[in-house]
Amino acid sequence: MFAGRKFAAFLFDMDGTVLNSIAAAERVWTTWAYRHGLDVASFLPTIHGRRARETIAALKLPGVDPIVEAEALLKAEAADLEGIVPIPGAAAFLKSLPLERWAIVTSAPRELALLRLQAAGIPVPAMMVSAEDVTRGKPAPDCFLLAAKRLGVEARDCLVFEDAPAGIAAGEASGAAVMVISATHVHAMQTSHASIASYDALGIATDDNGWIVIEPQRDAA
Known part of the structure; x- marks a missing residue:
């Protein structure tokens, strides 16, 4: 899974990707x-x-x-936050990342995004792109391009984590690599991208320049 590839930053969708709402x-x-x-x-x-x-x-x-x-x-x-829970392993994985190297990129308005993150116990990122920040929403790539720009990196050097077709298409259009999160999928999604149902098996390492490499957790089942 992206063996040996280094990424400047990780860009995460929210609903269905780091939490289940x-x-x-x-x-x-x-x-x-x-x-x-x-x-x-x-x-x-x-x-x-x-x-x-x-x-x-x-x-x-x-x-x-x-x-x-x-x-x-x-x-x-x-007003309805009942039953919002984290995707397995998401909170710990996000906490393991350098603060300046990841962002939430969501189609939800900022107010709702913050409420849902809090309800799920997901850490609030230092940088978030929400519905108000772009003129065109997903599947247009604007949100991911903006997130990369705000982090000071190129979208083509990022890894996008997504669950929905519109978001996957937006990630592809931005030029980023894409990881599909299948935790909330009722039916298997046909995709050419790497796919995981949980973050529990993922670890990271960083090089001297802060770029991130995905490493499998040695103690993962």
């Missing part, structure tokens, strides 16, 4: 979908990995303002 998010979106007469079963899979405003805009619902609806959804999601 699916139950909370789907409770809120289910209520919203019923109110707008949508087929909930087919709609819910489309909400993951993208900004709310873009998910809503894609529906082209008559008389529905995506910005207004996204703000209402933010308030509802901020």
Whole structure:
């Protein structure tokens, strides 16, 4: 898995990648979908990995303002943090990284992201790119390009950790390498990228310049 390759920084999506908020998010979106007469079963899979405003805009619902609806959804999601848990091994893995060498890159608004990180016991990064920071959300690469720029590195030298198709596409488009986190996947995802269900087997080493190498944990089962 990336044997011998060094990375300038790690860029992590949040929901489904370092924490699991699916139950909370789907409770809120289910209520919203019923109110707008949508087929909930087919709609819910489309909400993951993208900004709310873009998910809503894609529906082209008559008389529905995506910005207004996204703000209402933010308030509802901020009030429902029940059942949010870390992805196995994520908290310890993030704590092992140099602070200046990683970032959270999420489609969630900053307010919600901070609440969910706290609820899951995930360390807040020194740098985070959230929904408000870019004009175009995932699958556009803008968020990962911005995160790399803010860390003072090139995106092509980064490793992106993602779980959803939109985020994976954004990582690919940025030129970064991609690691797929499958912990919340109900069905196996066909991907050409390296994939893990837990961070427990991952360790890191850094070289004299601070670049990061992934190393398997020797005591991992």
